Amino acid sequence: MNIILLGPPGAGKGTQARRLVAERDMIQLSTGDMLRDAKVSGTDMGRRVAEIMDRGELVTDEIVIGLIEEKLDGKAKGGLIFDGFPRTLAQADALADLLARHGEALDAVIEMQVDDEALVRRITARSVCASCGEVFNDETKPIPEDGRCSNCGGTEFTRRGDDNEDSLKQRLLEYYKKTSPLIGYYYAKGELRRIDGLADIDEVGVEIDKCLDG
Numbered sequence: 001m002n003i004i005l006l007g008p009p010g011a012g013k014g015t016q017a018r019r020l021v022a023e024r025d026m027i028q029l030s031t032g033d034m035l036r037d038a039k040v041s042g043t044d045m046g047r048r049v050a051e052i053m054d055r056g057e058l059v060t061d062e063i064v065i066g067l068i069e070e071k072l073d074g075k076a077k078g079g080l081i082f083d084g085f086p087r088t089l090a091q092a093d094a095l096a097d098l099l100a101r102h103g104e105a106l107d108a109v110i111e112m113q114v115d116d117e118a119l120v121r122r123i124t125a126r127s128v129c130a131s132c133g134e135v136f137n138d139e140t141k142p143i144p145e146d147g148r149c150s151n152c153g154g155t156e157f158t159r160r161g162d163d164n165e166d167s168l169k170q171r172l173l174e175y176y177k178k179t180s181p182l183i184g185y186y187y188a189k190g191e192l193r194r195i196d197g198l199a200d201i202d203e204v205g206v207e208i209d210k211c212l213d214g
């Protein structure tokens with residue numbers, strides 16, 4: 001099964017994608033993670049994208065489509081989860097072409113609906129395990145009381161460079177201007193499923209499972 005998790009920053013796409021990887025042998029393709037890897041790699045591309053990401057703007061379609069194309073050969077029994085991609089109509093068209101070329105199709109696009117005030121609260125409360133990237137949130141999934149990451153036991157936690165109020169405003173603006181038209185696009189194609197992204201993490205998981213299983 002190949003799915004897209006669609007939703008604004010802070011909707012919980014990454015958290016749910018990681019659960020699906022663990023439970024269903026799926027592969028998570030997060031363009032945000034790929035770009036963050038490029039940022040620290042010291043390559044030309046890394047330098048070009050670093051500033052754009054820190055400002056909360058979208059990186060060019062060409063770059064992210066290229067990143068996804070490189071990863072599409074990886075096969076997982078459970079299928080692919082596109083997390084944070086596509087984010088523009090051009091990316092959505094490119095994804096349809098790429099999947100067709102690989103003999104694959106899209107099975108569902110799951111829109112995780114969350115209201116804007118909750119997003120701002122969630123993002124400003126977010127931290128990430130420095131060792132494994134597990135995401136924690138003071139509101140929805142606090143760091144365990146012993147101060148150790150529940151996934152890997154790591155004790156260092158960092159914040160994403162773009163998880164501040166200025167970048168967040170820009171990221172929301174980009175979402176509404178460029179990404180939200182995808183909701184209508186996938187609705188018209190009959191692929192859209194909507195779930196309440198504000199429910200607690202396990203309940204959101206159950207709703208996603210329902211979309212996948214039936």
Ligand code: AMP
Binds near residue numbers: 060
């Ligand atoms: P994310 O981790 O998905 O929130 O992405 C973090 C940042 O990476 C975004 O604010 C963009 O600057 C960039 N980015 C990630 N995915 C894309 C994409 N599909 N298209 C353009 N820019 C992206």
